Amino acid sequence: MTDSQDAPTSHRYEEIAAELRGAIERGDFPEGSRLPSENDIIRDYDVARNTARDALAVLRHEGLAIARQGSGTVVSTRKRIKRNSQGRYSRTPSKVNSPFERDAATAGQRGDWECETVKAKASPEVARRLSLDTGDPVTQTTYRFFGDGRPIQVSQSWEPLAITGGTLIERPEDGSAIGVIARMDTIGQAVDHVVEKVTARAASREEVKRLDLPTRGAYVLVIERTHFVGDAPVETCDIVFPGDRYELTYDIPVELKA
Amino acid sequence: MTDSQDAPTSHRYEEIAAELRGAIERGDFPEGSRLPSENDIIRDYDVARNTARDALAVLRHEGLAIARQGSGTVVSTRKRIKRNSQGRYSRTPSKVNSPFERDAATAGQRGDWECETVKAKASPEVARRLSLDTGDPVTQTTYRFFGDGRPIQVSQSWEPLAITGGTLIERPEDGSAIGVIARMDTIGQAVDHVVEKVTARAASREEVKRLDLPTRGAYVLVIERTHFVGDAPVETCDIVFPGDRYELTYDIPVELKA
């Protein structure tokens, strides 16, 4: 629930942040417009540079503003991209677009992506998630997704070569089947459930670069996803989103009365 | 995936943060132990106070450390509490403990909670989520959950009085049935699915207080949950977790071949 009527504090940087926040919510600064610069705030409020920076940092952290060195601090979009698990994991996916493209279209954005596949050896973490031994061969695919040209999602997927090696779908971009479930079906692996673990954490330096996030204080949503055939994992994947830009929806059925 | 081998930077505060992070990972500072104070860092690294603070801020933001004014900065626990949707929404829940208590027990913690119910009028947001009109009467219940005595989850739930008013389960703490589904069953409302929307955002000042979070840079995971009988919502709820302390798991079935 939104509780933006925060109590007043006696701290100068909070006061300035609250004033700017109010101005943004009132519409004085529409999306994409420039907020007062550090020097403007220093002059207008008669404070030191660090205090002005702290005020802007509050707004940045709330996801209300984005700062770019040399360019200024602008009001960011507050619309979240909705990612729905419902209909995402289907045997018969759409032939014309991917779940990601549909999510982007729902948010009024043009979806686009790039990917790269390499053969690698399973790290201890990947081995654990795929029930392999460390060092076992896997295909590792790195994706980057763009919304209207700006990166909004990165992910990395691993599949055991013991399962896909030598088949038509050894590389995710090969073959005509779209999506892990349809691809695995073509080699007789019938995925029957998918597990998604959701966490939030600070963005790593690598993610800051790849997702074009602010250098200080950015956080991300991470989905650690695994496709299963019975108890056997056949694919695992890390999906990383900018924390303030996404909304993940899960629709959970409740079993009927016994 | 963990990528803690971040590239070196030419920034002093990042260097200091990297050294301290390394020391923590090496085990030099076990969980709960005190990190060097600002004054220690000023002396040891010959930097200004703000630079020392920036270094500690990096670790705080990563969830590696927690600062308390007057007391010091200590290494925090990195174990996440696992919240599993699997088995959470059941017609026949355990009689002896709640899902929350089981989650806490799995993390080796003693679970405890407090709650308070009032009658209220639906806000526009609550009305939208419950398909009511703004101002319609609802019961509003506020919960706070504790793990080993420390607050680790707060939530607020709303139910339309039009459904529960005058029944035995008008207030969630009344009656013998535990959980929304079992309670609704006793008045003939058969919940058949639950929708959970997961987002991450900066913690509000209110949440900082109620969850005992650091005053700067804290973020939370939020689940916006609604119980449905067919298309009709019968309960909606906001659940707020400290962002770096939880892991949410969803198990999604995949329909068999048609």
Place this chain on the structure above:
DNA sequence: TTCTCTAACTTCTCTAGAGAAGTCAAGCAG
């Protein structure tokens, strides 16, 4: 027109302080 350079911005990093506010243990008064 198109390209390049420059000057005037912007944010980011950092120094060197000061005082407020909170914590905590030691020692003292009862």
Place this chain on the structure above:
DNA sequence: CTGCTTGACTTCTCTAGAGAAGTTAGAGAA
């Protein structure tokens, strides 16, 4: 032994600068 005060810590807020690094619009050259 119990309760209170005191003092030595701690982090937090803020001042008043400086230079580095990145961006951008406009002037002038080709």
